[in-house]
Amino acid sequence: MFFIIGIHFFVWGQERAAQAMHCTNCGIVAPFLVRKGRQFITLFFIIPILPISGVKHILQCPNCRTRFQGA
């Protein structure tokens, strides 16, 4: 039996931030998407089996989709 173990960063959630922010990548000023992400050890690339980081808050630009890591 052969298992493929990997690491993947899963992102979920999609809320609009209350305030508009400036994207340093594309220059737009807009309400960003607030998402959550967590790094997992995965089996066969898609099955999360063990979290290896805390939950991180991510701000994503609605225009160019660049992700910025929040506090």
Ligand SMILES: [Zn+2]
């Ligand atoms: Zn952008």
